[in-house]
Amino acid sequence: EVQLVQSGAEVKKPGESLKISCKGSGYSFMSYWIGWVRQMPGKGLEWMGVIYPGDFDTRYSPSVQGQVTISVDKSTSTAYLQWRSLKASDTAMYYCVRRYLGSGSYWYYWGQGTLVSVSS
């Protein structure tokens, strides 16, 4: 069974760093793009970026380019979303997602979400 299990909720202050995780299981982790989707409070779904674990190919949405870093650890089948300096506007729920199959397929598998709260 394919599963994406995300790390727990975080409460941080502006300027702090943070790295949240998404552990994949039940499939060949290296063979599928993993995406990160942001949902700000009361708002819709917004792509942040995607990464292909097989060759570390990473793409960032223009809206977040330079503000976050997406990475993977193949040895633990885990993808990461990282901030160097959080802002209050980073407060949101973050989901990792995976396509059902390869390219051109719909995004079927979702992590349970990680709530990030940033406040002074």
Next chain:
Amino acid sequence: EIVMTQSPATLSVSPGERATLSCRASQSVSSSLAWYQQKPGQGPRLLIYGASTRATGIPARFSGSGSGTDFSLTISSLQSEDLAVYYCQQYSTWPPWGTFGQGTKVEIK
């Protein structure tokens, strides 16, 4: 970038009545269109893919139709548990930025 526009923003429907949600793409996405349901406090769940194919375990009262630029999601007989925000997403382009619609909130009248 293909822009996805959903309407209406909010739909209020009585239990047992039909609810029809619309999603329009700014250019053709063929049948590469998915619908997601997000209940309060939960993450999104895939309902429909390929514009009209129900995902595993999705009740038959949910149906999708359309191709090209105009799509719809119909809930044939609304149940109280269908209270949710519904998002459409096209998956014909890469990378996937900007592929979600803004959502339609379904309220129980």
